[in-house]
Amino acid sequence: MKPGSSILLVLLLLSPGAVRAVEGYRVYESTAASVNGEVLFVSDVAREACFLGCAAMPGTVEEILSLRQAGDRLILDTLALQEQRKLLLGAVDNATLEGYAREAESRMAACSSPCKREIAPEETREWIRRKLLLRDFFIRRVAVFVDVKGDDVRRELARRSSSPGNDAVPTREEVREEMLDERIAQEIRNWQTRAASKSRVILSPMEDR
Numbered sequence: 001m002k003p004g005s006s007i008l009l010v011l012l013l014l015s016p017g018a019v020r021a022v023e024g025y026r027v028y029e030s031t032a033a034s035v036n037g038e039v040l041f042v043s044d045v046a047r048e049a050c051f052l053g054c055a056a057m058p059g060t061v062e063e064i065l066s067l068r069q070a071g072d073r074l075i076l077d078t079l080a081l082q083e084q085r086k087l088l089l090g091a092v093d094n095a096t097l098e099g100y101a102r103e104a105e106s107r108m109a110a111c112s113s114p115c116k117r118e119i120a121p122e123e124t125r126e127w128i129r130r131k132l133l134l135r136d137f138f139i140r141r142v143a144v145f146v147d148v149k150g151d152d153v154r155r156e157l158a159r160r161s162s163s164p165g166n167d168a169v170p171t172r173e174e175v176r177e178e179m180l181d182e183r184i185a186q187e188i189r190n191w192q193t194r195a196a197s198k199s200r201v202i203l204s205p206m207e208d209r
Contacts, residue, residue: 032071034202035078045071047119051127054111058103071203079195080134083141090137092129100132101125142187148179 030042049070052063065073084090104124108116153176161169170178 031204033075033204035075036082036199038078040074040078045074047123048074050113050115050119053113054108054116056104056107056124057131058100075201076192077134079199080137081130083195084133084137089140090133092132097129097132101128104128138188142191143184146180146183146187148176148183152179
C-alpha cells in the first residue's frame with residue numbers, strides 16, 4: 001500500500017461528491033460504503049438503482065429508489081455474496097444466465113430512463129449473474145428449510161372462505177405456494193438482519209437523489 005493511501009480512503013469515505021486533487025492523488029470515484037472491508041462505490045449504487053428502476057431482472061417490476069435505498073439493497077446483496085463465497089453455496093447455470101441476460105438487455109434497451117446510457121451490456125450481464133447467484137444461494141441456505149404444514153393451509157383456506165365478499169377462493173395448492181413464498185421472504189429478511197448485525201458496515205455520507 002502506498003504511503004498515505006489509508007488517508008485517501010478516509011477522505012473518500014468522508015467526501016463522496018469530491019473529484020479533486022488530494023496530495024498528488026486524483027479522486028475518480030467516491031465510496032458509498034465498506035462492507036467487511038469490501039468497498040462499494042457510488043457508481044455501483046447508481047447502477048443498482050438504474051437496474052431496479054428499469055426492472056432489468058426478468059419477472060420484476062420497476063422500483064424507483066433513492067441512492068440511499070439502492071445502497072441498502074446493495075449492502076444486503078454484498079453480505080449474502082460474501083457468505084456465498086465462504087460457504088461455496090449457490091451456482092448459476094449457463095443456459096439460464098444466457099436467457100435472463102438476453103431479456104435483461106432487452107428490458108434495458110426499452111427503459112425510458114437516461115441512466116441506462118451509463119451501463120454497458122457486460123455490466124447488465126454481470127448484474128444478472130449476481131442476482132441469479134443470490135437467488136440460488138438463498139434457495140440452498142434458507143428456502144430449503146422452510147415449510148408450510150397442512151393444518152396452516154387448512155386454517156388459511158377456512159379464513160378466506162369465510163371472508164365476506166370473497167367469491168374467488170384459491171385452491172389448496174395456491175394457498176400453500178403463497179404462504180411458502182411469504183415465509184421464505186420473511187426468513188430471507190431475518191437472515192439479512194442477522195448477517196448485518198454481525199458485520200462491519202461503514203456508510204459514507206451520501207445524499208439521496
